[in-house]
Amino acid sequence: MNSSSIVLDYEPETLKDKTDKFKRHWLQYLKSYIFGCFPILQWISRYNTSWMLQDIIAGATVGMVLVPQGIAYAKIANLDPQYGLYSSFVGACFYCLFGTSKDISIGPITVVSLLVGRAITNVTTAHPEITGPEVAVFLCVVVGIITMLMGMIRLGILVDFIPSPAIAGYMTGSAITISLGQWGKLTGVKLNSHQAPYLVVGEFFSNLGGIHVDIAFGLTCLVTLYAIKYFSVKLATRWPRFKKSLFYFGIMRNGTIVIIGTFISFCINVHEPTASAFKIIKSVPAGFDAMGVPNMSLGIMGEIMDVLPSIIIILVLEHVSVAKAFGRVSDYTIDPNQEILAIGVTNLVGAFFGSYPGTGAFSRTAIMARSGAKTPLSSAFSAVIVVLALYVLTPAFYYIPEATLAAVVIHAVSDLVSSPKYVKELWNTNKLEFLVFASAVLITFFDGVEDGIYIAVALSLFIMLFNLARPKVVVMARSPLDPTSKCTSVVPASNDFYSSAQHYIYFDENDPHFETHMEPLPPGVIVLRVSNALLYPNASHVTESIIAAAKTRTRQGETDENKKELLWTQTLDSRKNSHLPILEAVVLDFSAVTRIDSTALQTLSTAREQLDRYASHSVEWHFTGMTSLQVRSDLLLFGFGTLEDQEGMTSSTSDSTLYASSCVSGTTAATRPPPKEEDSEKVQEVTFKDSPEVINQENRFDEDMECQQQKPQQHHSPEAYYTDPMDVENMVDSYYMENNKFSQVIVDPHDYLPRDKHPCFHWDMDSAVRSICQRWSTRRPPPILLPPPSSASSQSSTAGH
Template sequence: MTLILDYEHVPYTTKFKSFAKSIPPYLKNYVSNLLPVIYWIHRYNLTWLVSDVIAGVTVGIVAVPQGMGYAKIANLPPQYGLYSSFVGLCLYFIFGTSKDISIGPTAVMSLLVGQTVAKVTATNEYTGPQVAVVLALFGGFITLFIGLARLGILVDFIPGPAIAGFMTGSSITISVGQWPKLFGITSVDTHDSAYLVFGNFFKYLPETRLDAAFGLVGLCWLYTVRWGTGYLGKKYPQHEKLFFFANIMRNGVLVIFGTLIAFLINIGKDTSPISILKSVPSGFTAMDVPSIDITLLSQVSGTLPSVVIILILEHVAIAKSFGRINNYKIDADQEIIAIGAANVIGSFFGAYPNTGSFSRTAINARSGSRTPLSGVFSALVVLLCLYALTPVFYYIPDAILSAVIIHAVADLVSGPKFLCQLFRVNPFELFTFIAAVLITFFTSVEYGIYVSVGLSIVVMLLRIARPRYAVLGRIPVQPSTTYYSQNEKEVIIDKKQDQTTENWIYVKNDHQAFSQLVQPPPDGVVIFRFDESLTYPNAGFISDKIMHYIQDTFHSGTPPPTNKGERAWNDRRPLFQTTAVDQETDLNRIHAVVLDCSAINHLDSTGVQTLLDLKLSVDRFAGYEVEWHFSNIGSQSIRNTLITSGFGSQAGRGPRTGELLPVVPVYRDGPQSVDNSSKSTIEMNEQVSSKDEEKAYATHFDRGLPVDRYPFFHWDLEDAVRAASRAKF
C-alpha cells in the first residue's frame, strides 16, 4: 500500500468556529489557574503541616539577619528588609506553583535599589523609603501585567551567561562594598562605584577599628561551620540531617553571640567602640497607602526596566531549577504573577522590591518543605521578630551583618570552572559574561543588566542574520546487518545482501573528520543545507552564498564570447573553445538544486521571494530551467508557502514577473506578466501533471516511503538527490 501525502485546505470559517468554541474553556482555565492554591489546599494534612513548619521556621531564622543586612545594602533602615521578607513569604502560597521558593530581599535587587536611592536622594528631597516603595509598586504593576498577559516568553530572550554575568558582577560589588563595614572604616563612601570603594578601602585601611575582630571572626565561623558540617555529613551519613540543621543555624548563632558580646562591651559606656545597628522600630511603622509622586516616578523610571528584569529572571530561574530537581512543573507566567502581586501589595507595608532568593530557597527545599504554605511559617518568624525582638536588635554589630552578607553573596559568583566550560561552548557568550561583570563593577548593576541583555540580543540577531550553511557531499554506505552472537562477545557482520542499491549519508563536503571519504553529488546536482529558518534578516546572505557557489563551481550555459567587445567585464572565459572543452563544459553544468529544509521551521515572504529571485538568477546563469527539489519540509505552513510560490510542481514556475509579493504594486506602465492565461497564479502553481507524478512516485517506490503529491517535495534527502539526478537540461 502506498501513502500519498497531501493536506486538505481548512476553510477560515471552520477555523473561526473552532476558535470561538475554545474561548469559554480557555477563560475558565485562565481564571482558575490564577489561584493555584485551590488545586492542593483541600488535600492538606498533618504530615505536610509538620514538614512545612520545620522548613518555614528554619528559613525564617535565616531570613531575619539576611533581610536586615540586605536593607543596609539598599540604603534603607534595617526594618524595611523585614517588611519585604514578611509580605512576600506570606502571599506567595496563594499565587505560586513552587513548593520550595522563598520570596524576600535579595542581594542583586538590594544593590540596584541602593544605587537608585543614593542617586535620587543626592539631588532631591525624597527619602530612601519613598524611592524604594515607588520601585516596588510600579515594578510590581509592570511584572503583574507581564504575567497576566502571558508574556513570560520575554524571559527566554535573555540567556543564562548574561544573567550569570550581572549577578557575578553584583556579588563582587556587594562584597567589596561591605569590606569597609567589616573593618569598621567610616572614611570610605560605599555609594561609589565598586572600583573606587576597592581602592579607597586599601587607602584608609590604617583606620581599621575593633569591628574587624567581629567581622573576620564571623566570616571564619561561617565558613568553618559550612565546611565542617559538610565534611561530617559525608563521613557520618546517618547523621546528615542533624549536621544540615547545624549548618543552617550558623547565621543565627553568629548574630546571637555577636550581639551578646557587643552588649557586654557597651556596658557603662556612652559611645559604642564598634558600629552597631541601634534602634529598630517595632511593628509595621511604614504601613500606608503609597503616595504617587510624578516627579519621583520620572526620577526612577529609568531603573524600572532593570527592576522588572531582576524580579522576573531571578525568580523564574530559581523556580525552574528547583522544579527540575524535585520533579514538579513550574508555570512561569503564574510565577511572574505571584512576584508582581507580592510587590504591589508589599508596597502598602513599606516593602522594597523582593523576589525569589536562591540561598533561602535551597534551605527551604533541604529542610523538607512539602507545600508553598511553608512560607507562611517563615513569615510568622519574621513577624515575631518585628514585634517581640526589636529591642534585642539594638546591639547587633554592623560587622556581623557584613560578614553574613559577604558569606551569602559569595555563592553567586561564577567560578573558573564555569568560565572554562563557557569558553568551550561559546566564546561569544563568555565575552557577554565578562562585559556584564566589568560594566557592573565599574559603573552600576543597572548598566550591567542593559549591556548584558543588549549584547545577548545582538549575538542572537547576528546568528540569525549570518547563519551557518553547508554544501553537502555524500559517503557511500554498504547495506549490512550487524548482530551479536549468543555470548555477546563476538560481532558478526552479514554482507550477503543485495548490493545493487547503494545507500548514502550526507555530510558537509569539507567535513573535518570525513573529508577523505566524501564524494560529490551526482553530476549537475548541488545540495545545500540551512541551519536556520529562511527569513528577512538572512535571506539575502544565503542567496548570495548559493549563487556564488554555483557560479564558482559550474559553467555558464550562455554562449561564450566571440570577440573582446562582446565579452562582459566579469566574464573570464576564453574567446574560443575547442570541441573537447565544449564537451567538458557540458558535463559541468548545473541540472538541479536540492535544498535540505530539516532546520527550516519558518519561511516568511522575504525568504520565499529571495528563493524565487535566486531561481531566476540560476536559470539565467544556466541558460535553461534548473529543477529545485526540497527535502525534509518541517511543517505544513512552509509546504503551503512553497506551493503558492510555484516550487511544488514548478509547472507554473512562479510568477512570471519574478514578484510573489511585490513591495511596489505593479501598474500598467510597469513590467507585465507574459502569461495571458486567465488562471490565477496559485491555480497555475498547483497544477501537477501525471508525468511529474509518475516521476516523483518512481523515486519513492524504490524505497517504500510515503509519496508527496508534489513531485519536487521529498520525504528525505536521499529521495531528493535521486530525483534530481534524473534532471535533464
C-alpha cells in the same frame, strides 16, 4: 511508489478556522486562564497533613534564614532594618497563591537591594524632601505593575533571550561590588560605597588608619561562617548518621552568628546602649509601622529611570532561572509567565506594607529544597517566622552589630561568584559567551552594576542576532551505505549516476571523516542544508550562499546574449569551466527551518529566477525534511513544490513512474516531456543482473567508453566529472536512444516512506536525489564524464591547431 505508502497532503488552518474554534471554546479558554492565574486551586484540594508537616519544617527553616538576611539586605538598600522584614513577609505570604514552584523563596536579594540603594541616593540627592522609604515603596509599585502586566500577557519568553553567561557575569560582578561595599561596615572604615568598586578599593586602602573595633566582630563572624559551612559538609561525610542534624546546623549558621553577635553586643552595651564602641543597628519599630498608600510622586520617576530597567531585568531573570533550576532538580515544571505574574502581585501588594522590590533568592531556595518542601505553601510558614520576629524580637534587634550583618552579606554573596570550573568550561566551549561573561564582570567592577547588566544584555542580543543573521548553509556530500557497490570510475558504467538501487548518507562535504568515502552527486544537482529559520535578517545571506554554491559547482548554460549586453560583473562561460555540468536541480534540507517569512520567500523566488537565467533553463527546487506545515504552505504560495512540466502531479506519479520510450536526446529540466498514461502501464519490474540483454548492452557500452580508475574525489569537485566533446556526446545519445527500452523499478524500503502530494517536497535528502535521478534516467541520458584535460594535452592540442 508502493500502494501502501502514505501520501502527505496538509491543509493549513485558516484564520477563519481559528476564529470559529475560539468562538466555540472561549468559555473553556477563559476558565483555563483563570485557573492558570491561581495555580493553588489545582492542588489545594489534595493537601494533606504529611505535606503540611514537611512544609512547616522547610518554611520555618527558611524563615530563620530570612530574618537576618532581610535585616542585612535592608542596610545595603540604605533603609532601616524593618523594611527588609516587610519585604520578606509579603513575598513569602502571597507567593503561594500565584506561584508554581514549591521551593522558591521570595524576598529581598543583594543585587536588587544594591540597585534600590542607588535609586534612593539619586532621588534624595535631587529631591531632599523625599525620603528613602518613599523611593523604595514607589519602586515597588512601578516594578510590581510592570512585571504583573508582563505575566498577564505572557511575556515570559523574554527571559529566554538572556543567556546564562550574561547572568553569571553580572552576578559575579555584583557580588564583588557588594562585598567591597561592605568592607567599611566590616572594619569600621568610612567609605563611599556608591562609587565604582575599584574606587572603593582605593579609598579603603587610603583610610586603613580609620579601622575600628568593628573589625573584631566582622572578621570573627566571617571566618566562623565559612568554618561552619566547611565543617558541616566534612563532618556529614564522615558521620552519615548525623548528616541531617549537621545540615540544619549548617543552614542556620547566619541566624546563629547573628544571635551570638547580638548577645555579645548586648553584654557589652547593656549599661550604655547609646555609647557603643562599635556600630549597632539600634531601634527597630515593632509591627507593620509603614503600612499605607504609597506616595506616587512624579519627581521620583524621573530620577529612577536609569535604575528601573536593571531592577526589572534582575528580578525576572534571577527568579525564573532559579525556579527553573530547582524545578529540574526536583522533577517538576514551572510556568515562567505565572512566576513573573507572582513577582508582580507580591511586589504590588508589598508596596502597601512598606516593602521594597524582592524576588526569588538562590540561597534561600536551595535551603527550601533541601529542607523537603512539598508545596508552594511552605513559603507561608516562612512568613509566620518573619511576623513573629517583627512583633517579638524587635527589642533584641537593637543590639545587632553592623559588622556582623556585613559578614552575613559578604558570606551570602560569595555564592554568586562563578566558580573557576564554570569559567574554564565557558572559555573552552564558546569564546563569544566568555566575552559576554568577562564584559559583564569588568564593566560592573569598573563602572557600576547598572551598566554591567545593560552591556551584558546588549552583547547577548547582538550575538543572538548575529547567529540568526548568519546561519550556516552547508554543502552536502554523500557516501554509499554499501561501499562494495561504490563506483570508483571517472566515467560511471551504464547509468550509475541515475541508479536507484544504492542508498546514501549525506554529510558536510568538508567533514574530514568521509574524505575517502565521498561519491559525486548526479551532475547538475547540488544539495545544501540550511541550519536555521529563514527570516528577514538572514534571507539574503542564505540565498547568496545557495547561488554561490551553485555557481562554483556548475557552469553557465547556453545563452544568446552577446558580450555587449552583459553587466560589468558578468562574463560568458569561460573554457576553463567547460568540465563542469550545467545546473539542473537544487535540493535544500529544511529540517531546521521551522519558520519562513515573506522577505525570505521573496528572496528565494528571486534566487530561483537568477539561477534559471544562469542555467538558461528552469532549475528544479526540491525541499526535504520539512517539519513545519506553515513553511510548506508558504512555499506552495510562492510557487515552490511543483515542477513546470508536472503541474498537479503527485509524487506517487512523478517519483515512481518510469518511461521506456519517451527519452529525447538533449532534453533539459525545462523541456522534459510529461509522462503518458499509456507508458506507465508498460512499466515492468525486471532485475538488471538477471537480464542477458541488459548485460550485453552494458558490455557494449564499456567497450565504447573505457572506465578509468581514479582516487576518490571530493564532492562537487571539478575533477569529479568532465563533459566530453560533442562527438562523444552524440555517440552516447544514440546509444541511449537505441537501448532505452530497458527500464526497472527497484522495490526497496524507500518506496514505503511517506511521500508528499507535491513532487518537490521529500522525506529526506536521499529520497529527493533518488526522485530526481529516477525521473531523469528515463527522460535523458546522463552526461559523459571524463577527466578534465591535463595541461600537457591542452598544449599539444593548441600546438596542433
